[in-house]
Amino acid sequence: MKEFRYCPLCAAGLVSSEIEGRLRSLCPGCGWVNYKNPLPASACIVRDGDKVLLVRRAVDPFAGRWSLPGGFIEAEETPEDGALRELYEETGIRGKIERLLGVYSQETGVYGNVLVIGFLAVMTGGRLKAGSDVSEACFGIPEEADIPFESQRRMLGGIKGRL
Ligand SMILES: [Zn+2]
Incomplete structure (x- = not known):
């Protein structure tokens, strides 16, 4: 940095x-x-059977790679509000938070140490489309997506076989 x-x-x-x-x-x-200090961000897992909602990043770090929906929390937002706003902006999907999955540290290079607050969310409406900062949005098998963020792999590992 x-x-x-x-x-x-x-x-x-x-x-x-x-x-x-x-x-x-x-x-x-x-x-x-x-x-x-670490920068607070939030991310969420929205499931559909064995698949989860994924976005292909259009911006660095890791442009072109798959990720969970998420991003930095704005100053006036709660982590939950930030997660649901990013979900809508990136995927067109409206959701609600089901529960906290965990809090993770992610070294990013570009933004330094990012504190990722991970939520499980459920879809409540909207229409799936690639939104801001992403080139694709779809439900996919997370193991096949080769997600580059260790924090998100840990989030996904945390729900495996537990729901
Ligand atoms: Zn001064």
């Missing part, structure tokens, strides 16, 4: 300083500290 070199608030050059036990970038002008 690229590093901030200037303060995003006052544009002063940042300095490295030990704060709360770690070297962090500090603004000597206004005191802003570049705390680095």
Whole structure:
């Protein structure tokens, strides 16, 4: 990941300083500290028999590869709302959350460490179509989809044979 070199608030050059036990970038002008935390995202599994709803990504990381529907949670959203919004935006499917499956760390390179909150959701309506940031959306066998995100493989592993 690229590093901030200037303060995003006052544009002063940042300095490295030990704060709360770690070297962090500090603004000597206004005191802003570049705390680095995982980015919260949510993803969901929507099942249809042995198949799950999958999207082929049109954006990096892993453009062209299959994934579960999901994405970053907006500031005003709950993780559940974020998961259902991304589900609708990417697949045209409306859903409701059934339950939390787990919380997973995913190293992404582009976005650093992403905290993925995984839900099981059920379809309530809508019409299946490839939406934003995806080139295809369909129900498929997850083992055959070669999903590149370890967090999503763990999510899928967690429901295997348990429903
Ligand atoms: Zn500053």
